[in-house]
Amino acid sequence: MKKSVLHVLFVFFVFFSFFAFSIAVNAAPIPVAEINPGYVYIGPVGDGGWTYMQDEGRRAVDAAFPGLKSTIVESVGEGPESVPVMERLIRQNKSKLIFAGSFGYMDYVEEVAKKYPDTIFMHVSGYKRADNVGTMFGRMYQPRYLSGLVAGKVTQSGNIGYVAAHPIPEVIRMINAFTLGVRKTNPGATVKVIWLFSWFDPGKEKEAAKALIDSGCDVLAMHADTGAVAQAAEEAKTYVIGYNNDMSQYAPTMHLTAPIWDWEKLFSPIVKQVADGTWKSEAIWWGMKEGAVDLAPFGPAVPEDVRKLVAAEKADIISGKQAVFTGPIKDQSGTVKIKQGETMSDDDIWSMGWFVEGVLGEVPK
Amino acid sequence: MRLRAEKRIDSPAWMTFMTTALSVLLALTAGGVFLYLQGVSPFAAYAAILKSAFGSGYDLSETAVKALPLAIVSLAVMLSFTMLVWNIGGEGQALVGALAAAAVVRYFPVGSKPAMLSMMALAAVFAGGFWAGIAGLLKAKWNVNEIITTLMLNYIAMRLLEYFVYGPWRDPSSLGFPMTKPFIAAARLPSLWGTRIHMGIYALFFLTAVMEILLWRTRFGYEIRVMGDNARAARYAGMDCMKKVVGVMFISGAIAGFAGMCEVSGLQGRLQSGFSAQYGYTAIIVAWLSHLRPSLSLIIAFLMGALLVGGEALQIGMGLPMASAQILQGLILFFVLGGEFFQNYRVRIDAG
Numbered sequence: 001m002k003k004s005v006l007h008v009l010f011v012f013f014v015f016f017s018f019f020a021f022s023i024a025v026n027a028a029p030i031p032v033a034e035i036n037p038g039y040v041y042i043g044p045v046g047d048g049g050w051t052y053m054q055d056e057g058r059r060a061v062d063a064a065f066p067g068l069k070s071t072i073v074e075s076v077g078e079g080p081e082s083v084p085v086m087e088r089l090i091r092q093n094k095s096k097l098i099f100a101g102s103f104g105y106m107d108y109v110e111e112v113a114k115k116y117p118d119t120i121f122m123h124v125s126g127y128k129r130a131d132n133v134g135t136m137f138g139r140m141y142q143p144r145y146l147s148g149l150v151a152g153k154v155t156q157s158g159n160i161g162y163v164a165a166h167p168i169p170e171v172i173r174m175i176n177a178f179t180l181g182v183r184k185t186n187p188g189a190t191v192k193v194i195w196l197f198s199w200f201d202p203g204k205e206k207e208a209a210k211a212l213i214d215s216g217c218d219v220l221a222m223h224a225d226t227g228a229v230a231q232a233a234e235e236a237k238t239y240v241i242g243y244n245n246d247m248s249q250y251a252p253t254m255h256l257t258a259p260i261w262d263w264e265k266l267f268s269p270i271v272k273q274v275a276d277g278t279w280k281s282e283a284i285w286w287g288m289k290e291g292a293v294d295l296a297p298f299g300p301a302v303p304e305d306v307r308k309l310v311a312a313e314k315a316d317i318i319s320g321k322q323a324v325f326t327g328p329i330k331d332q333s334g335t336v337k338i339k340q341g342e343t344m345s346d347d348d349i350w351s352m353g354w355f356v357e358g359v360l361g362e363v364p365k
Numbered sequence: 366m367r368l369r370a371e372k373r374i375d376s377p378a379w380m381t382f383m384t385t386a387l388s389v390l391l392a393l394t395a396g397g398v399f400l401y402l403q404g405v406s407p408f409a410a411y412a413a414i415l416k417s418a419f420g421s422g423y424d425l426s427e428t429a430v431k432a433l434p435l436a437i438v439s440l441a442v443m444l445s446f447t448m449l450v451w452n453i454g455g456e457g458q459a460l461v462g463a464l465a466a467a468a469v470v471r472y473f474p475v476g477s478k479p480a481m482l483s484m485m486a487l488a489a490v491f492a493g494g495f496w497a498g499i500a501g502l503l504k505a506k507w508n509v510n511e512i513i514t515t516l517m518l519n520y521i522a523m524r525l526l527e528y529f530v531y532g533p534w535r536d537p538s539s540l541g542f543p544m545t546k547p548f549i550a551a552a553r554l555p556s557l558w559g560t561r562i563h564m565g566i567y568a569l570f571f572l573t574a575v576m577e578i579l580l581w582r583t584r585f586g587y588e589i590r591v592m593g594d595n596a597r598a599a600r601y602a603g604m605d606c607m608k609k610v611v612g613v614m615f616i617s618g619a620i621a622g623f624a625g626m627c628e629v630s631g632l633q634g635r636l637q638s639g640f641s642a643q644y645g646y647t648a649i650i651v652a653w654l655s656h657l658r659p660s661l662s663l664i665i666a667f668l669m670g671a672l673l674v675g676g677e678a679l680q681i682g683m684g685l686p687m688a689s690a691q692i693l694q695g696l697i698l699f700f701v702l703g704g705e706f707f708q709n710y711r712v713r714i715d716a717g
Contacts, residue, residue, distance in 0.1 A: 038681075044686070044687055044688065045686065046688075071680075071681055072680070073680045073681060074680065074687035075687045077639070077641070078639045079632075079633065079637075079640060079641060080430075080632035083561065084427045084430070084674070084677065085677055085681075087423075087427075088417065088677060088678070092417070092678075092682060093681055093682075103542065104637065104638070107634070107637075166638065167531060167543075168542050169542070197527055364532055
């Protein structure tokens with residue numbers, strides 16, 4: 001009898017201490033004026049793409065939380081030089097929250113986060129998490145797929161070009177999603193890929209675009225940080241699908257649409273959670289349902305039936321009725337990778353390292 | 366009226382000091398005007414730069430971290446510049462040095478730190494030396510312009526790195542992202558005093574002393590200085606310039622290769638896409654500003670590190686965009702390098 005009372009007490013204490021501990025781990029609320037979020041950008045805000053959109057998101061968040069004072073650092077290399085940037089944001093600016101805006105910061109975020117356990121880090125597009133490090137990204141492959149539907153309908157020659165930054169899973173799954181869309185509306189079309197091995201290199205981006213146009217592509221898509229591909233397409237009067245933001249300003253007559261980011265939808269809830277003291281480390285991967293990614297308004301060249309088709313598919317993706325990576329999906333050699341009726345798991349989508357059928361090009365091995 | 370620049374026979378010490386002081390002052394004034402036009406108080410901005418470069422032990426340590434690779438690579442290029450051989454491939458030589466170090470970690474890992482690190486250093490030194498040696502050999506044999514070859518070899522080194530991190534060395538657990546496995550603990554240069562400064566700093570001091578002696582106290586140094594001053598005279602004196610070119614380039618590349626190993630082993634702990642030896646080109650300016658004196662380059666590298674740190678400080682503390690910070694850095698370097706001109710040349714105004 002006595003023993004069992006002790007047992008109950010013991011269990012009770014264990015639970016209680018666990019509970020108390022978990023409260024201690026969850027950060028206390030921080031007044032908005034003291035969060036001082038720091039944003040570490042890979043490119044300059046003027047890149048007209050990736051960093052530009054992140055900064056638009058930051059501005060919107062600042063406007064939404066009166067008293068919030070954010071600081072940015074542009075063009076921070078993805079190497080050890082990013083360490084003192086984050087440390088200075090914490091030491092000088094008293095940042096309680098750091099957004100690290102590119103994949104290559106991963107190891108350095110981990111390193112700095114260990115040293116500053118009271119600061120919360122959100123790493124964009126990475127996969128390493130810790131008590132004070134969370135990761136965030138958008139399911140950009142959803143609007144990518146939709147833009148593929150448009151490209152497949154618009155192409156006359158069936159040759160579509162794709163200017164791609166680095167051969168990493170993020171870029172590969174976008175090419176795949178795009179190609180799935182293309183082949184749905186145009187089963188014979190192909191997508192030719194050129195690698196840049198760089199996120200930000202307007203000169204190279206433009207050269208790659210020209211090379212694709214010269215090889216007979218009549219629609220271009222792109223995955224890089226600037227509007228250079230759209231500019232090249234406008235000059236050559238070739239249709240183009242932008243990325244990051246509505247790139248119709250670079251290609252007023254030739255822009256079809258673009259898969260775009262809305263970083264406010266990603267940043268804002270984090271700031272709110274930190275302010276409320278409810279933040280905890282997790283892997284955020286939000287899609288069109290949450291509004292983190294979307295499709296830019298259509299250009300004049302997109303016919304009405306395509307608009308209707310895209311609207312219908314978009315509604316299905318948002319409602320969860322349809323997933324982009326649903327079988328049958330074949331790889332380049334024609335082998336079935338995803339069987340009829342099966343859907344790829346998030347983990348498999350996240351680490352995708354092979355091309356689907358219809359992509360011309362290869363992943364460097 | 367015509368402006369004419371003629372070379373000074375010798376520049377007295379006071380003149381050197383005055384021109385340097387004046388050009389720094391002019392640089393700060395021009396930078397101040399620029400900052401003022403940006404709507405920022407120049408005094409507050411300079412104070413922010415000074416504070417973030419030298420303000421605390423932490424700040425000093427981070428300035429040193431930036432200065433370290435600059436100083437080592439500047440020693441490397443300095444040697445070749447003394448001979449008027451233009452090795453501008455420090456960046457690429459450091460890269461292949463880092464690659465070689467990573468290769469040793471991958472294929473011959475040993476548990477003992479001293480053994481592991483010496484093997485890495487040896488590999489890096491040979492790889493860097495070999496890389497620069499190619500340009501040296503081409504120059505010696507067929508008089509191929511080394512500015513072009515060293516520069517082109519930089520790009521080849523970058524592509525080589527990409528080949529390995531995207532290809533055979535890619536960490537299978539990285540989910541396909543381009544980087545090698547993290548180095549084993551034995552392959553990490555220990556950091557010192559609880560900062561990010563690593564053991565490479567001892568090597569830097571040692572190398573600086575060696576270079577100072579080599580350049581100014583040995584026959585070898587004397588010969589390459591003569592070759593730099595007057596190649597024809599050197600040939601008459603029976604010195605074999607072409608043979609020396611290969612040797613000088615090899616040593617130069619070897620030092621740069623060592624800088625690459627320091628960076629990858631001391632700071633990164635793995636090789637990843639986008640790895641750069643950090644400021645391989647800036648090191649050329651450091652070598653030049655220190656008048657090719659190894660001991661002076663320690664100080665210049667540290668000041669250059671402060672200037673680089675200042676770029677971040679202006680963004681974080683003053684809310685200036687990166688471009689403004691870089692313009693300011695460029696302005697300061699422009700005036701300081703411009704001052705060098707007036708040290709070596711006298712400007713005459715000819716009437717009529």
